[in-house]
Amino acid sequence: MPSTTPTLRRLASSPELYREYSTATILENKEDQWPYIVGNFISLRIREGLIPAQKHHIVKAEIIKCFLPFTMSPVLLVRLHYPALDLKGDFILKLYDRHFSCDFRQQSRDPYWDPELERKYQRYVLEDGDAASKLLERMEGFESLWPGEDDFEEDEEWDDAQNELYYQNVIRRLYKQESEVYRRTKDMHGIDVPRCIATVELLEYNMSRYTSETETSKFYDCPGILLQYIKGFALHELYEGDPGVPRETWQYICEDAVRIVNAISAHDICNDDVNVRNSIVAWDPITEKYKVRMIDFGHITFKRPGESDRDFREKRAHTDEEGAIGLIMESRLKEERGGGFVYTPSEESKLLKYDFMGEHGPRI
Numbered sequence: 001m002p003s004t005t006p007t008l009r010r011l012a013s014s015p016e017l018y019r020e021y022s023t024a025t026i027l028e029n030k031e032d033q034w035p036y037i038v039g040n041f042i043s044l045r046i047r048e049g050l051i052p053a054q055k056h057h058i059v060k061a062e063i064i065k066c067f068l069p070f071t072m073s074p075v076l077l078v079r080l081h082y083p084a085l086d087l088k089g090d091f092i093l094k095l096y097d098r099h100f101s102c103d104f105r106q107q108s109r110d111p112y113w114d115p116e117l118e119r120k121y122q123r124y125v126l127e128d129g130d131a132a133s134k135l136l137e138r139m140e141g142f143e144s145l146w147p148g149e150d151d152f153e154e155d156e157e158w159d160d161a162q163n164e165l166y167y168q169n170v171i172r173r174l175y176k177q178e179s180e181v182y183r184r185t186k187d188m189h190g191i192d193v194p195r196c197i198a199t200v201e202l203l204e205y206n207m208s209r210y211t212s213e214t215e216t217s218k219f220y221d222c223p224g225i226l227l228q229y230i231k232g233f234a235l236h237e238l239y240e241g242d243p244g245v246p247r248e249t250w251q252y253i254c255e256d257a258v259r260i261v262n263a264i265s266a267h268d269i270c271n272d273d274v275n276v277r278n279s280i281v282a283w284d285p286i287t288e289k290y291k292v293r294m295i296d297f298g299h300i301t302f303k304r305p306g307e308s309d310r311d312f313r314e315k316r317a318h319t320d321e322e323g324a325i326g327l328i329m330e331s332r333l334k335e336e337r338g339g340g341f342v343y344t345p346s347e348e349s350k351l352l353k354y355d356f357m358g359e360h361g362p363r364i
Protein backbone atom coordinates (compact mmCIF):
# COMPACT_ATOMS: atom_id res chain seq x y z
CA MET A 1 0.00 0.00 0.00
CA PRO A 2 1.16 3.54 -0.64
CA SER A 3 2.41 5.13 2.57
CA THR A 4 0.49 8.34 2.05
CA THR A 5 -3.15 7.53 1.81
CA PRO A 6 -5.32 10.52 1.11
CA THR A 7 -8.85 10.33 2.39
CA LEU A 8 -11.48 10.27 -0.28
CA ARG A 9 -13.66 13.29 -0.38
CA ARG A 10 -17.23 12.71 0.47
CA LEU A 11 -20.25 14.96 0.38
CA ALA A 12 -22.12 13.33 3.18
CA SER A 13 -20.10 11.88 5.97
CA SER A 14 -21.97 9.19 7.81
CA PRO A 15 -20.39 8.81 11.23
CA GLU A 16 -23.07 6.39 12.31
CA LEU A 17 -21.80 3.99 9.67
CA TYR A 18 -18.19 4.33 10.65
CA ARG A 19 -16.90 1.37 12.57
CA GLU A 20 -13.53 -0.15 13.06
CA TYR A 21 -13.29 -2.24 9.97
CA SER A 22 -12.07 -5.71 10.62
CA THR A 23 -12.47 -8.97 8.86
CA ALA A 24 -13.46 -10.51 12.15
CA THR A 25 -16.51 -8.28 12.23
CA ILE A 26 -17.50 -9.49 8.83
CA LEU A 27 -16.99 -13.13 9.57
CA GLU A 28 -18.93 -12.94 12.80
CA ASN A 29 -21.79 -11.40 10.92
CA LYS A 30 -24.84 -13.27 12.05
CA GLU A 31 -26.94 -12.10 9.14
CA ASP A 32 -25.30 -14.79 7.10
CA GLN A 33 -24.85 -12.54 4.13
CA TRP A 34 -21.25 -13.34 3.39
CA PRO A 35 -20.39 -16.26 1.23
CA TYR A 36 -16.86 -16.69 2.62
CA ILE A 37 -17.33 -19.21 5.37
CA VAL A 38 -15.53 -22.55 5.52
CA GLY A 39 -17.88 -25.28 4.35
CA ASN A 40 -19.92 -22.97 2.12
CA PHE A 41 -20.20 -23.58 -1.59
CA ILE A 42 -19.83 -20.69 -4.00
CA SER A 43 -20.62 -20.64 -7.71
CA LEU A 44 -18.06 -19.51 -10.23
CA ARG A 45 -18.38 -18.91 -13.91
CA ILE A 46 -15.19 -19.61 -15.82
CA ARG A 47 -14.17 -16.71 -18.03
CA GLU A 48 -10.96 -18.08 -19.56
CA GLY A 49 -9.69 -21.53 -18.72
CA LEU A 50 -6.36 -23.19 -19.08
CA ILE A 51 -8.13 -25.63 -21.36
CA PRO A 52 -10.76 -24.25 -23.76
CA ALA A 53 -13.43 -26.71 -22.54
CA GLN A 54 -13.55 -24.91 -19.20
CA LYS A 55 -14.79 -21.67 -20.72
CA HIS A 56 -18.29 -20.51 -19.67
CA HIS A 57 -18.80 -23.46 -17.33
CA ILE A 58 -20.33 -22.80 -13.95
CA VAL A 59 -18.65 -24.72 -11.15
CA LYS A 60 -19.39 -25.03 -7.45
CA ALA A 61 -16.41 -24.60 -5.19
CA GLU A 62 -16.32 -25.69 -1.57
CA ILE A 63 -14.48 -23.31 0.76
CA ILE A 64 -11.83 -25.23 2.67
CA LYS A 65 -9.91 -22.34 4.19
CA CYS A 66 -9.96 -18.51 4.27
CA PHE A 67 -6.54 -16.85 4.29
CA LEU A 68 -7.15 -14.20 6.93
CA PRO A 69 -7.06 -11.34 7.30
CA PHE A 70 -8.45 -10.36 3.92
CA THR A 71 -6.47 -7.35 2.78
CA MET A 72 -7.40 -6.24 -0.70
CA SER A 73 -9.55 -9.20 -1.54
CA PRO A 74 -10.62 -12.59 -0.22
CA VAL A 75 -8.14 -15.41 -0.82
CA LEU A 76 -9.61 -18.87 -0.32
CA LEU A 77 -8.55 -22.47 -0.57
CA VAL A 78 -11.35 -24.16 -2.51
CA ARG A 79 -12.11 -27.72 -3.53
CA LEU A 80 -13.47 -28.52 -6.96
CA HIS A 81 -14.75 -31.78 -8.29
CA TYR A 82 -14.97 -31.56 -12.07
CA PRO A 83 -12.64 -34.22 -13.47
CA ALA A 84 -14.08 -33.81 -16.96
CA LEU A 85 -12.94 -30.18 -16.91
CA ASP A 86 -9.60 -31.08 -15.38
CA LEU A 87 -10.68 -29.20 -12.27
CA LYS A 88 -10.34 -31.72 -9.52
CA GLY A 89 -8.69 -31.05 -6.19
CA ASP A 90 -7.70 -28.01 -4.15
CA PHE A 91 -7.04 -24.62 -5.70
CA ILE A 92 -6.46 -21.08 -4.56
CA LEU A 93 -9.25 -18.70 -5.43
CA LYS A 94 -8.37 -15.03 -5.27
CA LEU A 95 -11.49 -12.93 -5.61
CA TYR A 96 -11.77 -9.22 -6.17
CA ASP A 97 -14.72 -8.29 -4.07
CA ARG A 98 -15.53 -4.65 -3.39
CA HIS A 99 -17.19 -5.46 -0.08
CA PHE A 100 -13.94 -6.95 1.19
CA SER A 101 -11.37 -4.44 0.03
CA CYS A 102 -10.70 -4.21 3.76
CA ASP A 103 -7.32 -2.47 3.72
CA PHE A 104 -8.45 0.07 1.25
CA ARG A 105 -11.62 0.90 3.11
CA GLN A 106 -9.82 1.12 6.40
CA GLN A 107 -7.06 3.34 5.10
CA SER A 108 -9.38 5.75 3.37
CA ARG A 109 -11.49 5.87 6.53
CA ASP A 110 -14.64 5.26 4.65
CA PRO A 111 -17.77 3.91 6.18
CA TYR A 112 -17.81 0.26 6.91
CA TRP A 113 -19.75 -1.48 4.20
CA ASP A 114 -23.28 -2.28 5.23
CA PRO A 115 -26.58 -3.07 3.52
CA GLU A 116 -27.72 0.56 3.65
CA LEU A 117 -24.63 1.61 1.77
CA GLU A 118 -25.30 -1.10 -0.78
CA ARG A 119 -28.85 0.18 -1.25
CA LYS A 120 -27.50 3.68 -1.90
CA TYR A 121 -25.07 2.25 -4.42
CA GLN A 122 -27.69 0.19 -6.21
CA ARG A 123 -30.06 3.15 -6.35
CA TYR A 124 -27.31 5.30 -7.86
CA VAL A 125 -26.42 2.73 -10.49
CA LEU A 126 -30.05 2.08 -11.33
CA GLU A 127 -31.27 5.66 -11.44
CA ASP A 128 -28.16 7.42 -12.63
CA GLY A 129 -26.53 4.71 -14.72
CA ASP A 130 -25.13 7.01 -17.41
CA ALA A 131 -23.41 9.27 -14.90
CA ALA A 132 -22.10 6.22 -13.03
CA SER A 133 -20.73 4.78 -16.29
CA LYS A 134 -19.00 8.06 -17.10
CA LEU A 135 -17.50 8.37 -13.65
CA LEU A 136 -16.29 4.76 -13.73
CA GLU A 137 -14.66 5.40 -17.09
CA ARG A 138 -12.87 8.43 -15.64
CA MET A 139 -11.74 6.46 -12.60
CA GLU A 140 -10.31 3.80 -14.89
CA GLY A 141 -8.09 6.50 -16.35
CA PHE A 142 -6.69 7.68 -13.00
CA GLU A 143 -2.96 7.22 -13.03
CA SER A 144 -2.77 5.49 -9.69
CA LEU A 145 -5.24 3.55 -7.57
CA TRP A 146 -5.47 6.44 -5.14
CA PRO A 147 -7.04 9.46 -6.82
CA GLY A 148 -4.77 12.49 -6.82
CA GLU A 149 -5.88 16.12 -6.58
CA ASP A 150 -5.70 16.41 -10.37
CA ASP A 151 -8.13 13.56 -10.83
CA PHE A 152 -11.00 15.54 -9.36
CA GLU A 153 -12.89 18.14 -11.31
CA GLU A 154 -13.40 21.50 -9.69
CA ASP A 155 -15.48 21.27 -6.51
CA GLU A 156 -16.09 17.61 -7.15
CA GLU A 157 -16.93 15.60 -4.07
CA TRP A 158 -18.06 12.00 -3.97
CA ASP A 159 -20.98 10.80 -1.95
CA ASP A 160 -21.20 7.34 -0.41
CA ALA A 161 -22.50 5.71 -3.59
CA GLN A 162 -19.73 7.24 -5.67
CA ASN A 163 -17.14 6.11 -3.14
CA GLU A 164 -18.56 2.62 -3.49
CA LEU A 165 -18.15 2.93 -7.25
CA TYR A 166 -14.55 3.90 -6.59
CA TYR A 167 -13.98 0.66 -4.66
CA GLN A 168 -15.54 -1.26 -7.50
CA ASN A 169 -13.06 0.45 -9.82
CA VAL A 170 -10.15 -0.42 -7.52
CA ILE A 171 -10.92 -4.11 -7.39
CA ARG A 172 -11.50 -4.24 -11.15
CA ARG A 173 -8.11 -2.64 -11.69
CA LEU A 174 -6.36 -5.01 -9.31
CA TYR A 175 -7.95 -7.96 -11.06
CA LYS A 176 -6.96 -6.67 -14.49
CA GLN A 177 -3.39 -6.18 -13.35
CA GLU A 178 -2.96 -9.51 -11.63
CA SER A 179 -4.63 -11.52 -14.39
CA GLU A 180 -2.48 -9.72 -16.97
CA VAL A 181 0.67 -10.63 -15.02
CA TYR A 182 -0.34 -14.30 -15.17
CA ARG A 183 -1.08 -13.93 -18.89
CA ARG A 184 2.37 -12.43 -19.55
CA THR A 185 4.31 -14.89 -17.43
CA LYS A 186 2.91 -18.10 -18.95
CA ASP A 187 6.49 -19.30 -19.46
CA MET A 188 6.93 -19.26 -15.67
CA HIS A 189 3.67 -20.97 -14.70
CA GLY A 190 4.07 -23.91 -12.40
CA ILE A 191 7.79 -23.18 -12.16
CA ASP A 192 8.37 -19.73 -10.68
CA VAL A 193 4.76 -18.65 -10.20
CA PRO A 194 1.69 -20.82 -9.58
CA ARG A 195 -0.13 -22.08 -12.63
CA CYS A 196 -3.07 -19.81 -13.37
CA ILE A 197 -5.84 -22.28 -14.10
CA ALA A 198 -8.62 -19.88 -15.00
CA THR A 199 -10.07 -16.44 -14.63
CA VAL A 200 -13.50 -16.61 -13.08
CA GLU A 201 -16.36 -14.55 -11.73
CA LEU A 202 -18.37 -15.09 -8.60
CA LEU A 203 -22.05 -15.50 -9.31
CA GLU A 204 -23.28 -14.81 -5.78
CA TYR A 205 -23.50 -11.04 -6.17
CA ASN A 206 -24.36 -10.99 -9.81
CA MET A 207 -27.65 -9.29 -10.56
CA SER A 208 -28.26 -11.60 -13.43
CA ARG A 209 -26.96 -15.04 -12.62
CA TYR A 210 -27.68 -16.78 -15.84
CA THR A 211 -26.69 -14.25 -18.42
CA SER A 212 -23.19 -13.25 -19.31
CA GLU A 213 -21.94 -9.67 -19.64
CA THR A 214 -24.78 -7.24 -19.05
CA GLU A 215 -24.76 -3.46 -19.03
CA THR A 216 -24.67 -3.40 -15.25
CA SER A 217 -22.16 -6.17 -14.65
CA LYS A 218 -19.27 -3.72 -14.52
CA PHE A 219 -20.89 -2.22 -11.42
CA TYR A 220 -21.41 -5.51 -9.66
CA ASP A 221 -19.02 -8.07 -11.00
CA CYS A 222 -16.68 -9.88 -8.69
CA PRO A 223 -13.91 -11.37 -10.81
CA GLY A 224 -11.23 -13.73 -9.61
CA ILE A 225 -8.36 -15.98 -10.50
CA LEU A 226 -8.05 -19.67 -9.85
CA LEU A 227 -4.49 -20.68 -9.08
CA GLN A 228 -2.50 -23.78 -8.42
CA TYR A 229 -2.26 -24.31 -4.67
CA ILE A 230 1.35 -24.26 -3.51
CA LYS A 231 1.54 -26.20 -0.31
CA GLY A 232 4.45 -24.67 1.50
CA PHE A 233 5.48 -21.78 3.71
CA ALA A 234 6.23 -18.10 3.09
CA LEU A 235 9.87 -17.05 2.85
CA HIS A 236 9.74 -14.87 5.98
CA GLU A 237 9.06 -17.97 8.04
CA LEU A 238 12.72 -18.86 7.62
CA TYR A 239 13.48 -16.17 10.21
CA GLU A 240 10.12 -15.79 11.94
CA GLY A 241 8.75 -19.30 12.16
CA ASP A 242 10.11 -22.78 12.31
CA PRO A 243 9.46 -24.51 9.01
CA GLY A 244 12.12 -27.12 9.76
CA VAL A 245 14.26 -26.31 6.76
CA PRO A 246 17.98 -27.14 6.99
CA ARG A 247 20.19 -24.11 7.22
CA GLU A 248 22.36 -25.13 4.28
CA THR A 249 19.35 -24.70 1.97
CA TRP A 250 18.63 -21.08 2.95
CA GLN A 251 21.18 -19.60 0.56
CA TYR A 252 19.81 -21.25 -2.57
CA ILE A 253 16.20 -20.68 -1.50
CA CYS A 254 16.74 -16.92 -1.10
CA GLU A 255 18.75 -16.77 -4.33
CA ASP A 256 15.87 -18.46 -6.14
CA ALA A 257 13.44 -15.87 -4.73
CA VAL A 258 15.66 -12.99 -5.90
CA ARG A 259 16.06 -14.54 -9.35
CA ILE A 260 12.28 -14.90 -9.75
CA VAL A 261 11.72 -11.23 -8.93
CA ASN A 262 14.01 -10.31 -11.82
CA ALA A 263 12.53 -12.90 -14.17
CA ILE A 264 9.10 -11.35 -13.63
CA SER A 265 10.41 -7.81 -14.17
CA ALA A 266 11.81 -8.97 -17.50
CA HIS A 267 8.18 -9.14 -18.70
CA ASP A 268 8.00 -5.31 -18.49
CA ILE A 269 6.52 -5.46 -15.03
CA CYS A 270 7.56 -3.34 -12.07
CA ASN A 271 6.23 -4.78 -8.81
CA ASP A 272 5.76 -2.29 -5.94
CA ASP A 273 4.68 -5.04 -3.61
CA VAL A 274 7.63 -7.44 -3.60
CA ASN A 275 7.57 -8.87 -0.14
CA VAL A 276 9.03 -11.86 1.64
CA ARG A 277 5.45 -12.84 2.46
CA ASN A 278 4.67 -13.24 -1.21
CA SER A 279 7.30 -15.88 -1.95
CA ILE A 280 6.11 -19.39 -1.14
CA VAL A 281 8.64 -22.14 -0.61
CA ALA A 282 7.67 -25.76 -1.26
CA TRP A 283 9.51 -29.05 -1.26
CA ASP A 284 9.84 -30.55 -4.73
CA PRO A 285 10.02 -34.34 -4.41
CA ILE A 286 11.31 -34.75 -7.98
CA THR A 287 14.40 -32.55 -7.71
CA GLU A 288 14.56 -33.18 -3.95
CA LYS A 289 15.10 -29.48 -3.41
CA TYR A 290 13.08 -26.56 -2.15
CA LYS A 291 11.51 -24.40 -4.82
CA VAL A 292 10.20 -20.84 -4.54
CA ARG A 293 7.14 -19.47 -6.29
CA MET A 294 6.08 -15.87 -6.22
CA ILE A 295 2.46 -14.71 -5.79
CA ASP A 296 0.41 -11.53 -5.40
CA PHE A 297 0.61 -9.23 -8.39
CA GLY A 298 -2.11 -6.66 -7.79
CA HIS A 299 0.21 -3.73 -7.13
CA ILE A 300 2.31 -3.66 -10.21
CA THR A 301 3.00 -1.23 -13.04
CA PHE A 302 3.41 -2.34 -16.62
CA LYS A 303 5.75 -0.53 -18.94
CA ARG A 304 3.37 1.77 -20.77
CA PRO A 305 3.22 1.79 -24.57
CA GLY A 306 5.59 4.54 -25.65
CA GLU A 307 7.36 4.71 -22.28
CA SER A 308 11.10 4.74 -22.82
CA ASP A 309 13.33 1.97 -21.51
CA ARG A 310 15.21 4.60 -19.59
CA ASP A 311 12.12 5.85 -17.75
CA PHE A 312 10.95 2.36 -16.95
CA ARG A 313 14.38 1.41 -15.66
CA GLU A 314 14.38 4.51 -13.48
CA LYS A 315 11.10 3.39 -11.95
CA ARG A 316 12.62 -0.02 -11.31
CA ALA A 317 15.73 1.53 -9.75
CA HIS A 318 13.59 3.40 -7.25
CA THR A 319 11.47 0.36 -6.49
CA ASP A 320 14.49 -1.94 -5.93
CA GLU A 321 12.41 -5.08 -6.29
CA GLU A 322 15.17 -7.59 -5.66
CA GLY A 323 16.39 -5.66 -2.61
CA ALA A 324 12.94 -6.15 -1.07
CA ILE A 325 13.82 -9.83 -0.91
CA GLY A 326 17.62 -9.92 -0.86
CA LEU A 327 18.32 -7.16 1.65
CA ILE A 328 15.46 -8.12 3.93
CA MET A 329 16.31 -11.81 4.00
CA GLU A 330 19.97 -11.12 4.60
CA SER A 331 19.38 -8.71 7.47
CA ARG A 332 16.49 -10.54 9.15
CA LEU A 333 18.24 -13.91 9.03
CA LYS A 334 21.28 -12.26 10.52
CA GLU A 335 19.23 -10.72 13.33
CA GLU A 336 17.11 -13.73 14.11
CA ARG A 337 19.30 -16.68 13.16
CA GLY A 338 22.82 -15.29 13.16
CA GLY A 339 23.07 -15.42 9.34
CA GLY A 340 22.29 -17.99 6.71
CA PHE A 341 22.09 -15.92 3.53
CA VAL A 342 24.50 -13.56 1.85
CA TYR A 343 22.86 -11.29 -0.69
CA THR A 344 24.83 -10.43 -3.80
CA PRO A 345 23.00 -7.87 -5.95
CA SER A 346 22.53 -8.96 -9.55
CA GLU A 347 24.46 -7.22 -12.34
CA GLU A 348 21.21 -5.58 -13.47
CA SER A 349 20.53 -4.27 -9.99
CA LYS A 350 24.04 -2.80 -9.76
CA LEU A 351 23.57 -1.14 -13.13
CA LEU A 352 20.23 0.35 -12.09
CA LYS A 353 21.86 1.82 -8.99
CA TYR A 354 24.80 3.15 -10.96
CA ASP A 355 22.56 4.77 -13.59
CA PHE A 356 19.90 6.27 -11.37
CA MET A 357 20.71 6.21 -7.68
CA GLY A 358 24.07 7.95 -7.59
CA GLU A 359 24.85 10.72 -5.16
CA HIS A 360 24.12 13.34 -7.82
CA GLY A 361 20.94 11.80 -9.16
CA PRO A 362 20.44 10.00 -12.48
CA ARG A 363 23.58 9.57 -14.56
CA ILE A 364 21.61 9.12 -17.80
Ligand SMILES: Nc1ncnc2c1ncn2[C@@H]1O[C@H](COP(=O)(O)OP(=O)(O)O)[C@@H](O)[C@H]1O
Nearest residue numbers: 067071072073075092194227228229230295296
Ligand atom coordinates in the same frame (compact mmCIF):
# COMPACT_ATOMS: atom_id res chain seq x y z
N1 LIG B 1 -1.10 -20.06 -5.07
C1 LIG B 1 -1.07 -20.07 -3.73
N2 LIG B 1 -0.67 -21.18 -3.06
C2 LIG B 1 -0.68 -21.20 -1.70
N3 LIG B 1 -1.05 -20.17 -0.93
C3 LIG B 1 -1.45 -19.04 -1.55
C4 LIG B 1 -1.49 -18.92 -2.97
N4 LIG B 1 -1.93 -17.69 -3.28
C5 LIG B 1 -2.19 -17.07 -2.11
N5 LIG B 1 -1.89 -17.86 -1.06
C6 LIG B 1 -2.04 -17.53 0.38
O1 LIG B 1 -2.97 -16.49 0.54
C7 LIG B 1 -2.35 -15.34 1.10
C8 LIG B 1 -2.91 -14.08 0.45
O2 LIG B 1 -2.71 -14.13 -0.96
P1 LIG B 1 -2.11 -12.90 -1.76
O3 LIG B 1 -2.18 -13.21 -3.22
O4 LIG B 1 -0.77 -12.58 -1.20
O5 LIG B 1 -3.17 -11.78 -1.46
P2 LIG B 1 -3.11 -10.39 -0.67
O6 LIG B 1 -3.26 -9.37 -1.74
O7 LIG B 1 -4.26 -10.46 0.26
O8 LIG B 1 -1.77 -10.30 0.05
C9 LIG B 1 -0.87 -15.54 0.84
O9 LIG B 1 -0.08 -14.84 1.78
C10 LIG B 1 -0.73 -17.04 0.95
O10 LIG B 1 -0.69 -17.44 2.31
Ligand SMILES: [Mg+2]
Nearest residue numbers: 277278295296
Ligand atom coordinates in the same frame (compact mmCIF):
# COMPACT_ATOMS: atom_id res chain seq x y z
MG1 LIG C 1 0.17 -11.00 -0.24
